[in-house]
Amino acid sequence: YSKYAHLFQREQQFVSTQSSQAKKQYIEERKVVNGTIGEVIRKFEKGKLLGKGGFAKVFQLTDVHTHQRYAGKIIPKGAIRKESAKQKLISEIRIHRELRHRHIVKFESCFEDQENVYIVLELCPNGSVMDMVRKRGRLTEYETRYFMIQVLDAIRYMHRECLVIHRDLKLGNFFLDENMEVKIGDFGLAAQLTSEKERKRTICGTPNYIAPEILSGKEGHSFEVDIWSTGVVFYTMLVGKPPFETSDVKSTYKRIKENIYSIPESLGLSSNAIELIGSILNSDPAKRLSLDEIRSHPFFDAKIPRALTSHALISTPTFE
Ligand code: ADP
Numbered sequence: 001y002s003k004y005a006h007l008f009q010r011e012q013q014f015v016s017t018q019s020s021q022a023k024k025q026y027i028e029e030r031k032v033v034n035g036t037i038g039e040v041i042r043k044f045e046k047g048k049l050l051g052k053g054g055f056a057k058v059f060q061l062t063d064v065h066t067h068q069r070y071a072g073k074i075i076p077k078g079a080i081r082k083e084s085a086k087q088k089l090i091s092e093i094r095i096h097r098e099l100r101h102r103h104i105v106k107f108e109s110c111f112e113d114q115e116n117v118y119i120v121l122e123l124c125p126n127g128s129v130m131d132m133v134r135k136r137g138r139l140t141e142y143e144t145r146y147f148m149i150q151v152l153d154a155i156r157y158m159h160r161e162c163l164v165i166h167r168d169l170k171l172g173n174f175f176l177d178e179n180m181e182v183k184i185g186d187f188g189l190a191a192q193l194t195s196e197k198e199r200k201r202t203i204c205g206t207p208n209y210i211a212p213e214i215l216s217g218k219e220g221h222s223f224e225v226d227i228w229s230t231g232v233v234f235y236t237m238l239v240g241k242p243p244f245e246t247s248d249v250k251s252t253y254k255r256i257k258e259n260i261y262s263i264p265e266s267l268g269l270s271s272n273a274i275e276l277i278g279s280i281l282n283s284d285p286a287k288r289l290s291l292d293e294i295r296s297h298p299f300f301d302a303k304i305p306r307a308l309t310s311h312a313l314i315s316t317p318t319f320e
Pocket of ligand 1: 051052054055058122
């Protein structure tokens, strides 16, 4: 039926059929037995558009039997004709489907029809931390502690238990579920190492968040690039814009390589926050703090919210 099938499924092959009734659109996940399309496994009602990515459109999907809601990433096969794009998607699926953590977007299933590849994901209805920072200007240290602890826990799991480097950690990939918990998503640039010692050489990432050793590209890079991006994320939550941001990519790269950034004094950040930013954004990957060192930094000794309400999406919580 499809030359992609073996890549997206392990034992069982699934396809989908689309139908529409009374203006409602449905996506059906179907079994394939010996090359013949068989029974319907699950049927989703296609809902509103949640967002657009490089090639993908993401819609809200509702399982018509359980009423459980999901995010459905729909990738037109026409957009992944190029071998590099196809490989990127295959790698994203292979890595993401193995990850299971409270703070990583859950990969539910994946199937295809002649036109599209469908990836069914845990729904994060509250947008991303980037939307939140845009709306609010910046976050409080109190909230930043709450998000950072969740993110650090997820990265520790990826690195230690799965040997996965995300390589595109940024506020736009920190999605928020209905309880305002962070779920890391978008594994399109992730790499899985075969051993702790392997080094990666591909230049990738998002300009503002890219680590200096990727730009110099001499000895390859590893898990430390995610720690660097975590430092950029940390700074951006507290200050409201990324530390090395300029109007053009070249000057941003120059600043990253020379480690030029400043923290406006007017923001009144705590000395612990400023010290932690500096120790994470160390140009030498060997001297950069480890995940455990970040987590045990005195910055985290202060008050941490047990939960946030979605009110925090639009206005600063009053507490301290
Ligand atoms: P790409 O990898 O092509 O950039 P993303 O995975 O970043 O695509 O998704 C594109 C957009 O779709 C996101 O910016 C977001 O608005 C929305 N989106 C993605 N995943 C989810 C999800 N699990 N829940 C809710 N919205 C999502």
